[in-house]
Amino acid sequence: MAVTSTSLASQLSIGLRPHHPSPKLDSLSSQSLSFFDPNIRLSVSSPKPSRTVIAMAGSGKFFVGGNWKCNGTKDSITKLIADLNNAKLEPDVDVVVAPPFVYIDQVKTSITDRIEVSGQNSWVGKGGAFTGEISVEQLKDLGCKWVILGHSERRHVIGEKDEFIGKKAAYALSEGLGVIACIGELLEEREAGKTFDVCFQQLKAYADAVPSWDNIVIAYEPVWAIGTGKVASPEQAQEVHIALRDWLKNNVSAEVASKTRIIYGGSVNGGNSAELAKKEDIDGFLVGGASLKGPEFATIVNSVTSKKVAA
Template sequence: MAMMSTISSCPQFCGLRLSGLSLKLDQSQTLSTTQFFFQHVDSHLHLSAARRGCRGVITMAGSGKFFVGGNWKCNGTKDSISKLVSDLNNAKLEADVDVVVAPPFVYIDQVKNSLTDRIEISAQNSWVGKGGAFTGEISVEQLNDIGCKWVILGHSERRHIIGEDDQFIGKKAAYALSQNLKVIACIGEKLEEREAGKTFDVCFQQMKAFAEHVPGWDDVVIAYEPVWAIGTGKVATPQQAQEVHVAVRDWLKKNVSEEVASKTRIIYGGIPYPTTTLIILIYENCKFVMVLCVTLIVYYVTLTNICYFRTKTFYAKVEALFQNRISRFP
């Protein structure tokens, strides 16, 4: 993973959404505005580039802590991961934020031994029960032994490439939680399912499988990942992401409990259109939700002072910086 630390290399902003107000940049002034924005809002923001796949997920929903996560998938080398860990160690992070990274299995020990304790480690998968004669699998007990605190379960690539079904994933989540491993529970629909109007049906069915098996929700973060927005040339809009978040929270309220619905964090994970940079600000039920996807080669935010973006001061500076350069529309 090549690292970038200069804001002049950032692709341009394509838009902002703030509450019910939509804001769109004057494209003729985008580059200077982008540079001006980073210089004045947060001069310490660093971005790093990955050739494929790696993505940042930044969001808050429910009443829990702000959550920042990065799934490194099957990417990286010892040297590139050492560089990424070094950048993460230099990041300034607020105390009320959960920051989680998910390296490939073979590098978990390297990352754990060199990464600040402030950032927690997630595995990208785990076995459905106690370890044993299961070639190629990783047990929850082994993950606990090397210091993992989280595991990603139900990721679309596990569902649709490996063939894991809803019930199997729900059982894996239950076992991980029973062994004190926190779970990032992934849900999301494929392109043909969205086009057929089955988005909610698919997501609710996946949620149902989790709800049938997990003993509780205190250590679960739900990650909505629209499969159709990955590698298809299609983009998930702020409205599309938000409508699923709201629907899932409503499903939790009706099928689990109002308390779980109000407390459970729901995050967005996905790769945006490969020639587009999106910085999307969304309010969900009066809670700040932020999705930050910065791409041309798909940048991964290294989180230096990133939590600044959730503050009210940020809103004020956005308005001040862009008020003369933005065309507004409903």
């Protein structure tokens, strides 16, 4: 699919441009994004009657994760699980929920097999004398298939550094867990035009450490949009996602750029998910507060239907 972009810097109240834009990044604001590999696109430019395709730049399945963070009680989670078990979910979506560690067993033993379970964090190596930490082995023992790493709250509240997060991801992958690898810029970094610089640096820390990208989903979460009610516009999110995919193409491989799912997080809800999902490089969502409401989370999962283009 041919992709074009108007000059977003003139449309957005918070700019995306780096201080010293390279010709490549500066061309993001031009009329054509022709430097991106057209092979990464799934072309739907030649319509044929009665055919439906998913208009996604990546070749992976739509992915929606629910990060419950430090929320919930046994009773509230029982109700949430009942809502999720009764929800009608589109079949062509990978759906994952990440409860607090103490409730993983409750969730895993009662939630439908349609929904996989993730940890919210894991230790950088094998378990042992690390008070308060959670090991990859423990997550696997409880039936988890995924772990969220590099979330902004771990970076900016707990103080985890890029290299440490990359090592965590490498260990989790080596032990067979999928990784939801979070990246994203602070408000002051965006206002300073450093969005690309920050995101590429965080992405590089994963690339320098991980043995393979086969079980990685990248979650772009602008920190200024997490839990604030402020959401990156579809155009803002798409511009960053397409730049991330191009970075993967140039620094890892075209195959990884095509296969790796890049999802968006940051105040996603049932009211804005459909418009965000329409963007070609947005391959799903990592959802915070709205994932605690079963019917609304189902609406977000089912926003995959806005990606379906009759052709």
